Amino acid sequence: MTAPVLAEPMVNADSICKNYGSNEVLKGIDLKVYPGEVVCLIGPSGSGKSTFLRCINHLETVDGGRMWVNGKIVGYDLKGSKLYEQSHNDVCRSRTEVGMVFQQFNLFPHMTVLENLIEAPRLVRKEKKATAVARAKSLLEKVGLSDKADAYPRQLSGGQQQRVAIARALCMEPRLMLFDEPTSALDPELVGEVLKVMKDLANSGMTMVVVTHEMNFARDVADRVVFMADGYVVEQGPARDVITNPQNDRTKAFLASVLSETAAS
Amino acid sequence: MTAPVLAEPMVNADSICKNYGSNEVLKGIDLKVYPGEVVCLIGPSGSGKSTFLRCINHLETVDGGRMWVNGKIVGYDLKGSKLYEQSHNDVCRSRTEVGMVFQQFNLFPHMTVLENLIEAPRLVRKEKKATAVARAKSLLEKVGLSDKADAYPRQLSGGQQQRVAIARALCMEPRLMLFDEPTSALDPELVGEVLKVMKDLANSGMTMVVVTHEMNFARDVADRVVFMADGYVVEQGPARDVITNPQNDRTKAFLASVLSETAAS
Amino acid sequence: TNASQATPDASAPAAAAPGTEGAGTVVVNEKAQELLPEEIKAAGVLRVASDPTYAPFEYYDTDNKTMIGYDVDFSDAVGAALGLKIEHVPATFDTILPGLASGKYDMAMSTFSITPEREKIVDFVDYLKGGSGVAVVPGNPQNITMDPLSMCGKKIAGQKGSIQSMEYLPEFSKQCTEAGQEPISIQNFPGQSDANLALTSGRVDAVVADSVSLAYQGKEAGGKFELAEGEDYEPVPTGIALGKDAGLQEAVTEATRGILDSPYYAEMADKWGLPDSVLITSDVLDQK
């Protein structure tokens, strides 16, 4: 059941199930994300969006189903017809193909911005310091923070921190970026700058899976919107269609409540 | 410079100044609030709104100017031409005339809702338990939480907690209620229920001073809107006038930014 | 009685090596030396443990580094006789005998009274015969003596592990109860000085210990307490303790015999103010 060779999907989730104890959070999620695509995951709180995202780079183990990323089964080495469970270090190595940006930024507070950026390349890919610094600096420039290289995270605004977090993830040169509500911990006036960086990233052809409540962003940037509820994918389709013309009742109700709050200006 | 006898103001702030160290937060605030009036304080962050509110019930001492509440000078006993500084216990006693509701609710987490409500009447006014409970129950009914009397605060949603906080303040039968951004710590879907309780309270004739960013509420309920910036009152007037037709440039800029975010639906 | 006592000329060169000032007059006792186990002879050092809280037998000099006292001089003399260097090791009283048994020390001199119980785990060589006395506050208001019945119902202290606190006092207490009186309240302290302090602070009514030591300490303490009048209680032999497995007993016995027979024995007693009544003759050693 591998994906077709010519348009091999970047992410191929096949009936992913996940429970926490007796709480079934994901009840069989099927989703394919193709290279260069930007997919927005939306849905009510507790519907399992974050959990699914974390399954993609194996921060959560799955209890049923298979997850392929970039053609490889997540968490296993396929040899012949046998799946060998990966060791911790192998899992870590394969994670470098996927970048992740968290809601709470999770920058390392005891390191400067630059140190945050070069830490993983140096530890994981054993890069020379000069190489890592050069890439880090160019990425900082990209997210508009060249002047903050020597600042500590606590000296930055939330929006700046989140942009550093994006740059940090990009430092590992991932082929796929995951975003878990990257703007929802930000003061409203700081949301814009982060969304702009994400938009640039999307335009540059990066494959992205974004959990977000920013309907404007979804409508403008996403190729596809996936609506999740109660552990299932309830509805999906091109962004404009789903947002402006939802078919499913749950989707309609959800969109109504979200849109009335953050009324599109 | 006392207020005219017939329409004695409930709050009469006369050139209130307040510094924190070298930081001059209030630089001479004059404000009169008449009985039954609902005044909304608006203004950018750091403009001293909270500080001014706290001066009204002497949670902050003032460094210059005088504050009268209900005809009495806050923090002092006037005998002849001498102002005797009040003892701590006297200050506490006079605070019972003013109720205050905080942004963070500040319910006592180790007590049930009912215990939260009867604590102050019993300790401060030495009320009998039965009396206090009876009043508490009727107030809980008023805020629509009769069934939550025995719940603990942590078992309630933010909106419910804030309504309990309002009821707790009302238990002391204050003549003036102060609200410091009562809805800004709430999830958007919970804001409405708290605003409704406040609206009911305003309609029942309570004098209220409300710091808020909810322009809808200000426009619908407030008699007067006061715009503060940099420790001064920059503009004030009837709610609709100030909100829809601000005169001062600062006010215009502020309202523009607030309204674009929480766009009036 | 001992013909083999070395003459000065016989061992003049060897005597210089182990000599400390006090033991200078003691010369190597070749007969004793021959009895030494090979390892000890090779090591050339004897580790001697004492609890330096027990003047005048063992305590620190005013530099608080050098251990001095009668036992120190005596063990130096034994060392000189054996041609060994003596290393003085401080230890708390109740850890000394177990330490000796486990080979932590080769020898111990801390005014140990010889008891059957102690003889089970170590060997002894007699060198004194001291009686026990009781120290009281000046004037002895409670009239306590070494008569058991004078102690009934009183608080009496001893050093933890000493024969007085472990054997005499429990025995006295039994006599009290048998005589229909209150038992003795026995208090054990880690060091002799702790017990003495408890006496001066009135915490206890009397301290039972070696009488010579108590008399000396009372004087040193500026008369804050004194040895009660009266006969010493049951003088028992005081011995040098040796580990059972160390194989030192014969050599040390020989060396001691030489010292007991020499005039130096009396000189030391004079130096530290010991009464003649505690001294013994080398005959005692032959009875073993």
Added chain:
Amino acid sequence: MTAVSTRNGPEAKAADSYTVVKAKHPGRWLSAAAIIVVAALLLHSVFTNPNFGWDVVGLYLRDVSIGRGILVTLGLTAISMAIGIVLGVIFAVMRLSANPVVRTAAFAYVNFFRGTPVLVQLLFWFNLAALYPVITLGIPGLHLDANQLITPMTAAILGLGLNQGAYMSEIVRAGILSVDHGQTEAAEALGITRMQTMRRIVLPQAMRVIIPPTGNETIGMLKTTALVSVISVPELLYSAQIIYARSFETIPLLIVASLWYLLITSILTIGQYYLERRFARGNQRNLPPTPWQKLRRFIATHDALALKGGTR
């Protein structure tokens, strides 16, 4: 290949054709084996070495004077902790007082008692009469014999309790400062006075922060009581020492004492763990993960991948 039942179990797809081979974790096995071997060797050597005198241990484990020692130890711990807690609350509140003199006095107390070894303090209290044979407290006609007033047990309790009071006051103070300032403010705004606020609002909430270190202190106190053997109070260790001073069975008796200390400490530790959980539960909507739960993340291996849940 564990079956995972999902809500739509019946329609669940069959497993795909791959066989799952679990990771081996050789490092884990190696280190575990090494530790087990070392532990076994250690235990074997301990239990077969005659020097430990296990027969003697067995003999004295239930000795009646050891039993009395345990009672004294437990009693001393309980009383000293009680005094320590009461003093701790008093001095913590004093240190937060508006009055600089009161504050300084509390500060001096805490620093004095934390700054000197409790051994020295015990000796002082015990020998108080050497300093003040008669206690008058400056009151004419009052003549108390210090030794009458302060028995060895009293000296032990005073020494341990006053010392513990200094430590507890820091713990209580940390507890008080941990309570959100908003709580005090809300109480103040309701007109509740400072003392009432402290008693009814702040201290009850501070308990959550106060209890864990207090549990630790209690366990510490249990062992600190061993020090009172210097003033000849017959607690557990002293009782053991008296026996071995006579019989020279030092090691077996130290083992007897240790076993009892270990047992009591274990009971207290377990009690403390559940007390802490209870107080944490009282205060939060979601309990923070226990160390145990946090650990599970590290352990988690997964073998349930073979059977996939159904799709909709």
Added chain:
Amino acid sequence: MTAVSTRNGPEAKAADSYTVVKAKHPGRWLSAAAIIVVAALLLHSVFTNPNFGWDVVGLYLRDVSIGRGILVTLGLTAISMAIGIVLGVIFAVMRLSANPVVRTAAFAYVNFFRGTPVLVQLLFWFNLAALYPVITLGIPGLHLDANQLITPMTAAILGLGLNQGAYMSEIVRAGILSVDHGQTEAAEALGITRMQTMRRIVLPQAMRVIIPPTGNETIGMLKTTALVSVISVPELLYSAQIIYARSFETIPLLIVASLWYLLITSILTIGQYYLERRFARGNQRNLPPTPWQKLRRFIATHDALALKGGTR
């Protein structure tokens, strides 16, 4: 009636006609006076009582053997703490290991050493030769004389260090668990391995939580070293004891020792306070108010009401 200068000071209005009378706070004055009187009486009695022997105290305060004792005390404290910290980190990481055997071993170590009095442990190490006269460690040809190997000083260091390791491991573990799980997760998501995460991300951040209790432990260790006097290691207290064993000036010499302990503790306390402040500053945008600053709210009285600032 203090003048308050505001930005528009020149145009400031004059005071209104009322005179402000400050509150008297009689309770404050009374309690302060009572405390000062009691403290003065106490100090007077202490300093005039000849039993304290202040002349002797003065004599011995700078005695050279006391000085040597201080050096031993400081040295023992430093070495034992160093061992304790290293062991603490090792066992804390072991307790968080994925391997149940490793975890259990660490747990057993911590509980064993926390569960028995350090006094007993010291006696054990000191008497180790009674148990194992010859240490072979199971290695053929290895014959170490336990008494040679374990001098009193070694026994002291082993006893204190191993015991401290157990306490430190709990402190370090609390520090590790205090680091936001998001940090580990972010590191994991970047592909950083667990060990690297611990070393580069978690431990550096845990320092803020680890340092304050470590400071307390160091101060505690300073005084715990007094226990090694039972095995005749000449630290500060023992040095005082051997002097009073000769001269019987017990109380003055205990005072000498206490004064030195107090002095060293005070220096360490001050050092700790500033260390903590520094680490707190490193980690937060706004420093939390110091106890001092929090106190100011309670103290605040206000007399600046007379002169009012200008209006605009």
